[in-house]
Amino acid sequence: MHGVAKVALDEFQRRDEETKRKKKIEVYLNIRDKIFSKTQNGSFDLDGLRYTAELLSKNPDIYSLWNYRKRTLSKLKENHCPHTDYAENDQKKSSFDNLCKRELELTETCLQKNPKSYGAWHHRFWVISRCIDKINIDFKCEVKRCDALLFLDGRNFHCWDYWRLLCNFFDVSTYDRLIYTKSKIDYNFSNYSAWHCRANLLLNDIKAKNYRQINVETYKFESKLVLEGIFTDVRDQSAFFYKIWLLNLIDSRRRDLSITKVDVEDDSLTIYFNDHVNIKSDSIVFRVGNDYRSNFDWKAEDGSRCFKIWTCKSNDALLMRDSDTFEINWLVQNRNLEFHMNRNRIITGSRDFVPVNEIGCTVTEELTANDELRECVRSELGILSQLVEMDPNEKWPLLIYTLALQKVDREVNKDRIISGLEKLKTIDPIRMRYYDYLRNDLGFLN
Template sequence: MHGRLKVRTTEEQKLLKEKENNKKLGLYKKGMTFILGSRRKDSYDEEAFKLSTQILQNNPHVYTLWNYRKEVLLIEIERRDKEPEFLIEEFLDTELRFVEQCIIISPKCYSAWHHRYWVLNNHPKPNWKEEFKLCSKFLARDDRNLHGWDYRRLIINKIGRILNEELKFSTDRIRTNFSNYSSWHYRSTLRTLDEDNLEEELDLVINAVYTDPNDSSAWFYFRWILSHKELLKEKCEKVLDDLMVLEQMEPDCKWVLIAKNWASQILSDDDNIINRKSYAECDLPKLIDMDPLRKARYVDELKKVTDSIGDNN
C-alpha cells in the first residue's frame, strides 16, 4: 500500500546477504592476488601494503598478510642501515598502533598477538614497560583471553617482575571473576606449590568453590593442588570435611562428589583403603546418575576400588 515501507522477506534478505558476501569475497581475492603478486626481496609496493592494512582491519585472522607485513618491515629495517636518517622507530611505532587496533577488533587473534611481539623484538627501542601496561589493560577488559595471558608471560620475561606482584594480580583477577580458567592456570605457573604456600592456595580455591560450586574453573585448579599428594597427606582429612559440608549445601553439584573422589584417592594407601572404598561406594553411584555421559568411567573406577579391596583381603 502507498505510504508504507516494503519489508523484505527472509528469502530476499538471504539473497541480498549472499550477493554482498560474494562481492566482498571477490574484492578479497582480487586484493590478495595483487598483494602477493607484488612481493619482492628488496622492495615493496606501497599500495599493496596499504591494501593489506585495509584487509586486516576487516579480518585480522589472515595470517599470510601478517607474514607479508613482516617482509615489508624487514625491508625497511635494512633500509635504515643504508639511510641513517630514515626514522625506522616511527615506522615501527605506526605498525604497533595498527596491530593494537586489530587486537581490539579481534582480541583472540593469534596472528595479531604474535606479530606485535615480533615487531617489538625488532624495534631498536622497544618500550617493554609500556607494553606491560597495555597488556594489563587488555586483560582488565577481557581477563578470560588466554592470548593476553600468554603475551603477559612473554613481556614479563623481558622486564622481570616481582613474584608477589604477579600473585596479587592473579588473585585480584580471580576474585573479580572466579569463572576464569586462564587466571587459575596462570597462577599455577607462577610458583612451585610447597608447604609454605599450600594453606594459602587451599583457602583461595575452597573459597572459590564455595562461592560458585557449579563452575568448573576453580575445580581444575583444586585438582592441580590435589596432584601434590606428598603435601596433602596431613591436610586431606580437613579437605574432605570441607567438601562434605559443601555437599550438604549443594547436594546436586557433581563437582563436589568428583572432588571428594579425588581427595579420597590420596588416602588410598594400604592403611586407608577401606576409607577410600567407603567414599567410592557412596559417591560413584550418585555420579553415575548425575553425570550419565561419563557412566562407564565411574563404573570402571568403582570396579577398580572393589577389586583392590579383594586383593588386600
C-alpha cells in the same frame, strides 16, 4: 553467533547482500594479487604496507598478509633510515619507531574487530619483540590492554598467551604474575584460564627450585583461595579442578628407600635409587674383599641437589668392575644398609630398608614437609565434609573429599575412600571406569 536468531531476508535484501559480498571479494582479490606479485618480485615497500593494512583492518585472519608485513618491516629495519609515512598524500617523514607504532595501532584495530585473531596477536608480539627497543615499550600500558580484553572475555586464551609472552620478555617475577592471576580470580572465581595459568606458574616455580612437591605455606594459601571459590558456587568446576591439582602435588606414597641398580664403567660409578636422594661424599663406602673405598665426589645426573641417579669419577671403578662381587655400605640416618653385587650386577641387600619419610639427610625440604602437608589436608576434612553434607548428590565435593582422605592416610581411611568411590559411580555413572581406576590405583582392588 549462539543465541542470535537469523532474520529472514527478502529478495531485494538478498540481492543487496550479494552485491556487497561480491564487491568485498573483488577488493580482496585485487589486493591479494598485488601483494603476491610484490612478493614474487621481492618488492617489500610502503605501498605494500598500505594495501595490506586496508584489507587486514576488515579481515585480520589472513596470515599471508601479516607475513608480508613482517618481511617488509624486517627489510626496512635493516636499512636503518627514515621512511615516508605510508598514508596517501602524506609527505611527512617518520622514523622506523613511528612506523612500528602504526603497526601496533593496526593490530589494535584488528583485535577490536576480532579479539581472537591468531595473526593479529602473533604480529603484535612480533613487532614488540623484534622491531622496537625494549626501553621504548610501555609494559603497564600493554597489560592494561590485556585487562580490557580479559574484562570482556576472561577465558580469551589468545590474550592470556600474549600476557605470558610479555611477562617472559620483560622478566616479570613469578610473584607479580601470581598477583595478576589472583586479581582475575577475585573478579571471577569461574575463570578457568586464570586458575590454569596460576597452576603453571606454581609448577614451574617448584621445578625451578628442584622441589618434588608444593611448599607447605604455598599450599595453605592456595587451598584457602580455592576453598573460597568452592563455597562461592559449589557447582562451579573450575575451582574443584584446581583443588584436585593441588592435592595431586602432595606425595602421599610411603616407600622404602633402596638402591635398585649399579653401573660400573672403566672410570666411573653410577648408582640408581628408587627415590630422589641427596648423596654426601662420605655416606657411601664400597668394599671389595678387604679393601674399602669412600669419599667419592658424587654428582646428580641432572645437576640438582636431589635426584635418583648419582655418578662419580673414580679409578677404583676398574677394581670393582673386574671383581666377582663387591659390597655397598650406605650410611643413612645412622643406619647402615648393605647391598651385595655379583658379576651380573644382581642386587641382594638387607631388607632393613629405611622409609623415605624418615630420612632427614637425604631428602629435599618439600619431602620432609610431607607430614605437614598431610596435616594441612587433615585440617580441611571437616570443611570438605560439610560441603558433602550440603549436597550429598553433588559429585565434586564428594570427589575432593575422597581424594583428600587418600592423601591423609589411605590405609586408615580405606573404608571411607571405597565408600566414596562407590557412591561416585552411582552419582556419575558415565565416569564409572575412572572411579574404578582410582580405586585400583590406590591398591583397593574390586
